Amino acid sequence: MAQIEEVTLDGMTHLVSNRALEGETMLLNMGPQHPSTHGVLRLLLELDGETVLNAIPDIGFLHTGIEKNMEAKTYQKAEVMTDRMDYMNTVGNNLAYCLAVEKLVGLDVPVRAQALRVVLAELKRISSHLVWLGTSALDLAAMSDFMYTFREREMILGILEMVSGQRMMTTYIRPGGVWRDVPVEFEAAVRDLLKIMPRRIDEYESLLTKNPLFIDRTAGIGKISAEDAVNWGLTGATLRGSGVNYDIRKFAPYSGYEQYDFEVPLRTEGDVRARYLVRIAEMRQSVRIVQQAMDKMPMGPVRSNNRKFVPPPRSEIGTSMEALIHHFKLWTEGFNAPRGFVYSAVESPRGEQGVYLESDGGPKPFRVHFRNPSFDNLQVLPVMAKGFLVADLVAIIGSVDIVLGDIDR
Amino acid sequence: MSANLATVIEALVKRFDGQTTEGCATGETTLIVPVEKIAEAARVIHDEFGFNLLSSLTAVDYWPEENPRFHLVYRFTSIPNAQSLDVRAPVSGLQPFAPTIETVYHNANWNEREVYDLFGIKFEGHSDLRRILMPHDWEGHPLRKDYPLGYEEPQFTFNFDEIDVRKPYAKNRRAE
Numbered sequence: 001m002a003q004i005e006e007v008t009l010d011g012m013t014h015l016v017s018n019r020a021l022e023g024e025t026m027l028l029n030m031g032p033q034h035p036s037t038h039g040v041l042r043l044l045l046e047l048d049g050e051t052v053l054n055a056i057p058d059i060g061f062l063h064t065g066i067e068k069n070m071e072a073k074t075y076q077k078a079e080v081m082t083d084r085m086d087y088m089n090t091v092g093n094n095l096a097y098c099l100a101v102e103k104l105v106g107l108d109v110p111v112r113a114q115a116l117r118v119v120l121a122e123l124k125r126i127s128s129h130l131v132w133l134g135t136s137a138l139d140l141a142a143m144s145d146f147m148y149t150f151r152e153r154e155m156i157l158g159i160l161e162m163v164s165g166q167r168m169m170t171t172y173i174r175p176g177g178v179w180r181d182v183p184v185e186f187e188a189a190v191r192d193l194l195k196i197m198p199r200r201i202d203e204y205e206s207l208l209t210k211n212p213l214f215i216d217r218t219a220g221i222g223k224i225s226a227e228d229a230v231n232w233g234l235t236g237a238t239l240r241g242s243g244v245n246y247d248i249r250k251f252a253p254y255s256g257y258e259q260y261d262f263e264v265p266l267r268t269e270g271d272v273r274a275r276y277l278v279r280i281a282e283m284r285q286s287v288r289i290v291q292q293a294m295d296k297m298p299m300g301p302v303r304s305n306n307r308k309f310v311p312p313p314r315s316e317i318g319t320s321m322e323a324l325i326h327h328f329k330l331w332t333e334g335f336n337a338p339r340g341f342v343y344s345a346v347e348s349p350r351g352e353q354g355v356y357l358e359s360d361g362g363p364k365p366f367r368v369h370f371r372n373p374s375f376d377n378l379q380v381l382p383v384m385a386k387g388f389l390v391a392d393l394v395a396i397i398g399s400v401d402i403v404l405g406d407i408d409r
Numbered sequence: 410m411s412a413n414l415a416t417v418i419e420a421l422v423k424r425f426d427g428q429t430t431e432g433c434a435t436g437e438t439t440l441i442v443p444v445e446k447i448a449e450a451a452r453v454i455h456d457e458f459g460f461n462l463l464s465s466l467t468a469v470d471y472w473p474e475e476n477p478r479f480h481l482v483y484r485f486t487s488i489p490n491a492q493s494l495d496v497r498a499p500v501s502g503l504q505p506f507a508p509t510i511e512t513v514y515h516n517a518n519w520n521e522r523e524v525y526d527l528f529g530i531k532f533e534g535h536s537d538l539r540r541i542l543m544p545h546d547w548e549g550h551p552l553r554k555d556y557p558l559g560y561e562e563p564q565f566t567f568n569f570d571e572i573d574v575r576k577p578y579a580k581n582r583r584a585e
Contacts, residue, residue: 012539014537015537059541059542060540060541060542060543060544063542063543065551067527067552068551068552068556068558069558072558230461230462230488231461231514231515231516232515232516233462233463233464233514233515233516235462244488245488246462246488251488251491252491252493340431341439341469341482343464343465343484343493343495345464352464354464354465354484356465356467356482356484358469366469367469367470369465369467369482371464371465371467371484375519375520375523376516376519376520379515379516379518379519380516408542
């Protein structure tokens with residue numbers, strides 16, 4: 001039988017206090033297999049009774065070397081890997097990557113494709129927030145929200161399946177536009193969702209927002225000041241819960257976000273409850289954006305006409321020799337991007353999802369780096385958790401809304 | 410690029426003996442500073458020019474070039490002024506060392522650990538320079554260009570036995 005290895009500090013002794021080394025305080029391993037760490041996150045806790053003195057995150061259990069793998073694939077094929085990073089925001093990852101490629105090679109995107117991108121990205125934001133709401137409430141023993149939020153999430157995944165054939169790993173957004181136009185049933189399905197969504201959000205809120213037990217578990221817990229939050233590189237709802245107005249959709253608008261009328265919800269308390277309220281308000285704003293985008297959805301092509309970078313439509317391949325050559329070249333060799341580097345960012349449900357893309361003039365990316373919001377957001381956990389109870393730690397992890405695929409990539 | 414950002418870059422070029430480069434044809438201006446001055450430059454960028462958020466920190470490997478082999482790529486964002494500044498610092502492949510900016514931007518801690526883990530660039534003065542994504546006893550730095558992607562050798566009829574000997578499973582099977 002294999003020897004069970006003793007859990008050691010693995011050179012982490014400089015991170016815990018002397019009291020822990022002398023055995024005065026307790027060192028406790030939380031995770032990597034723990035239901036409320038939302039994936040495979042290991043925390044080394046230093047506890048004084050039930051009070052958390054320090055929480056040292058240990059990550060990397062889901063590391064799959066996506067950045068290295070992408071260097072060996074052409075630009076189109078590498079995109080498939082972006083879905084697998086932040087599996088709650090697949091559309092947003094595709095969008096971030098495609099914006100970077102488009103910036104690098106100078107591709108235009110038709111207005112209809114841009115509007116479709118906005119609709120799907122916002123639907124995915126709602127779906128990601130629904131999962132967050134369900135699971136983080138579940139961590140606090142509020143069981144029923146989970147059932148309701150997953151009901152609506154199914155509707156959104158159904159819409160994604162309708163447009164792309166896949167529920168989660170869509171790769172629907174492609175450099176230069178989207179894969180193909182949406183089917184005719186798309187509009188009715190989105191309108192149905194928009195009609196019920198505001199009432200459903202009220203329903204989730206009626207279970208939690210004014211629930212005294214929920215307020216007890218969230219208000220004043222895991223506080224972080226605005227200045228600290230920025231210095232620790234927090235972004236997204238976690239930062240806006242501390243009152244800093246930083247949303248990439250307003251800061252550096254992309255895909256035509258500047259034409260939609262929406263607000264960036266802010267709270268100043270900086271605790272778990274503030275982050276909860278910000279995300280709930282964000283869902284309502286996303287519904288507003290989707291509504292506007294559907295109302296003025298322009299007609300026209302859904303991908304760029306630049307055949308050097310974007311494959312021709314299927315219908316042309318049968319009749320045009322040139323289209324066949326382009327199709328063949330793009331799916332075997334790929335396209336050569338000009339030498340250079342770009343950084344482009346989108347607002348994912350968790351914060352600033354940035355892509356650094358460098359090209360050496362060949363058909364494969366020379367270097368891709370993802371600035372993933374969860375990576376920077378998780379880092380602040382020891383600061384937030386210090387002095388709170390172990391039970392509060394679970395609430396804090398839930399409120400930061402981490403996705404381990406996003407952290408380890 | 411706003412006029413304001415241009416003056417910031419100009420001031421930093423003068424002060425830190427830097428250069429500028431264009432990212433791509435339509436790109437923004439990027440500042441290049443010598444790596445030994447990056448910690449001081451980060452402090453000035455943070456305190457004097459108000460870039461309060463470190464958006465991204467990563468590295469690029471230009472192997473087989475040796476000096477400089479790596480570029481550290483920083484992106485600083487100023488939330489109040491709504492602008493971003495890209496900074497690069499060339500690092501030698503013979504002595505891959507860089508000063509840490511962790512004291513100025515706290516989130517550099519994990520980002521520098523990631524660069525150390527995947528590129529092997531050591532950050533001087535870092536409080537906790539351990540591997541972060543790879544296992545703690547891993548050898549090598551995977552994102553370096555001379556580190557191969559893992560693969561299994563294809564066995565054809567003519568070289569089946571030759572490769573079979575090298576395969577770990579093959580040895581185990583024979584031992585039994």
